[in-house]
Amino acid sequence: MISGVPIALDPKEIVGLIGASGAGKSTLLRAVQRLVEPESGQIFLNGVELTGLPPRELRGARRRLGMIFQEHALIGRLSVMENVLAGTLGRTGFWRSVRRRFDPEDVQEAFGLLERVGLTGFEDSRCDELSGGEKQRVGIARALIQHPDVLLVDEPTASLDPATSVRIMSLITEICLERGLAALINLHDVPLARRFCPRIVGLLDGQVVFDGPASALDDAVLQRVYGDEAVGGDEILGH
Numbered sequence: 189m190i191s192g193v194p195i196a197l198d199p200k201e202i203v204g205l206i207g208a209s210g211a212g213k214s215t216l217l218r219a220v221q222r223l224v225e226p227e228s229g230q231i232f233l234n235g236v237e238l239t240g241l242p243p244r245e246l247r248g249a250r251r252r253l254g255m256i257f258q259e260h261a262l263i264g265r266l267s268v269m270e271n272v273l274a275g276t277l278g279r280t281g282f283w284r285s286v287r288r289r290f291d292p293e294d295v296q297e298a299f300g301l302l303e304r305v306g307l308t309g310f311e312d313s314r315c316d317e318l319s320g321g322e323k324q325r326v327g328i329a330r331a332l333i334q335h336p337d338v339l340l341v342d343e344p345t346a347s348l349d350p351a352t353s354v355r356i357m358s359l360i361t362e363i364c365l366e367r368g369l370a371a372l373i374n375l376h377d378v379p380l381a382r383r384f385c386p387r388i389v390g391l392l393d394g395q396v397v398f399d400g401p402a403s404a405l406d407d408a409v410l411q412r413v414y415g416d417e418a419v420g421g422d423e424i425l426g427h
Contacts, residue, residue: 194396195216195372195389195396195399197338197370197371197372198370199337199368199370200364200365200368200369200370201370201371201386201387202361202364202370202371202373202384202385202386202387203370203371203372203373203385203387203388203389204373204375204381204382204384204385204387204388204389204402205217205372205373205374205375205388205389205391206375206376206378206381206388206389206390206391206413207390207391207392207413207414208392208413208414208415209376211391211392211393211394212391212393212394213342213374213391214258214342214343214374215394216374216391217255217340217341217342217372217374219231220238220253220340220372221250221253221255221340222238222239222246222250226239233249233252233253233337233338234252234337236249247278248278250278251278251334251335251336252334252335252336252337252338253334253336253337253338253340254275254331254332254334254336254338254339254340254369255331255339255340255341255342256324256327256328256331256339256340256341256342256344256360257327257342258342258343258344258346258347260315260323260324260326260327261327262315262323262326262327262330263315264314264315264316265314265315265316266314266315267311267312267313267314267315268302268307268310268311268312268313268314268315268318268326269295269298269302269311269312271315271326271330272298272301272302272326272329272330272333273290273294273295273298273333274330275329275330275331275332275333275334276290276291276294276333276334278334294333297333298329298333299311301329301332301333302329304329304332304363305325305326305328305329305359306325306359307322307325307326307329310322320347320348320352321348321352321355321356324344324348324356325356325359328356328359328360328363332363332367336369337369337370338369338370338371338372339360339364339369339370339371339372339373340371340372341360341371341372341373341374342374343374343375343376344356344357344360344373344375345357345375345376345377345380346376353377353380354380357380357383357384358384360373360384361384361385373385378405378410381402381405382402382405383402385402386401386402387399387400387401387402388400388401388402388404388405390409390412390413391413392412392413392414392415397412397413398412398413
């Protein structure tokens with residue numbers, strides 16, 4: 189459960205979301221997309237309140253929110269290209285997507301996005317044959333083809349080795365800067381958050397207990413965010 193979470197993102201702002209397991213980080217991201225319904229409060233995107241939108245208008249608004257999932261949320265038996273083009277569902281319609289009748293412009297854009305995320309030559313590969321890092325790159329391309337204003341990124345490095353984690357975070361942040369996207373990134377790895385996110389928001393039991401620059405993320409702040417888990421603060425900070 190989350191409550192009293194006043195977070196505003198400026199255009200092009202990259203914000204890292206940290207906290208112990210169960211602090212409400214993933215729930216917050218899902219609530220922003222209204223994948224779970226907030227019991228109270230308001231969520232705004234470009235001045236439009238999402239919390240009160242009817243289903244049809246909500247579908248349109250969701251196009252501006254690109255979600256990158258921890259478990260990738262790909263269809264394993266489909267190709268990389270088909271999974272990326274699934275991101276156009278919001279504008280192409282369900283039946284055209286099911287019949288795989290994609291606009292040539294979208295297909296061309298998908299080729300370009302796959303090149304940008306380092307997957308040239310993987311277009312026809314089945315997604316269940318990819319590594320974890322490759323699947324995450326497909327998820328990034330799928331989110332980008334929506335033409336979002338904001339990326340919501342849930343634990344993008346949770347199952348990746350350290351080197352791949354750095355490459356994925358570099359890719360996400362570079363793309364955000366290139367395209368002028370804001371991003372809210374849920375990270376369990378504090379050193380990665382400090383390295384790639386200029387602003388950090390710390391959650392504890394569904395409440396914001398820290399909101400400030402990454403440079404201010406010291407042992408005292410970690411104690412506030414993680415409580416007893418921060419007794420070994422050196423490990424959390426990556427010292």
